[in-house]
Amino acid sequence: MSNGMDDRRRGLEEEYFHRKNKEAIEKLRAKLKASEEAKAAGASSMKCPRCDGTLHESKFEEVLIDTCDKCGGIWLDSGELEQLTVKERETPGWFDRFWFAEG
Numbered sequence: 001m002s003n004g005m006d007d008r009r010r011g012l013e014e015e016y017f018h019r020k021n022k023e024a025i026e027k028l029r030a031k032l033k034a035s036e037e038a039k040a041a042g043a044s045s046m047k048c049p050r051c052d053g054t055l056h057e058s059k060f061e062e063v064l065i066d067t068c069d070k071c072g073g074i075w076l077d078s079g080e081l082e083q084l085t086v087k088e089r090e091t092p093g094w095f096d097r098f099w100f101a102e103g
């Protein structure tokens with residue numbers, strides 16, 4: 001019995017999620033970079049690296065994230081990034097809502 005169709009479909013889904021993850025990770029990396037630069041510049045870790053808003057730690061899907069009360073930016077450390085991408089593999093789709101909700 002050949003399972004070719006299923007394998008092909010699974011392959012396309014894998015590719016799709018791989019690409020989506022890559023986009024999200026690149027987005028997150030840009031944010032992490034900005035965050036690290038702000039820290040290196042001596043800014044308070046609770047200050048938004050993008051604007052002069054304040055970061056508030058909150059829990060999103062069991063992952064702690066810092067969100068800015070002014071620009072709505074979301075900041076993560078590398079461990080949190082890993083948790084989020086693992087979560088996306090387990091529950092495809094919520095990550096999209098997460099990013100679109102950011103505005």
Ligand SMILES: [Zn+2]
Nearest residue numbers: 048051068071
């Ligand atoms: Zn901000």
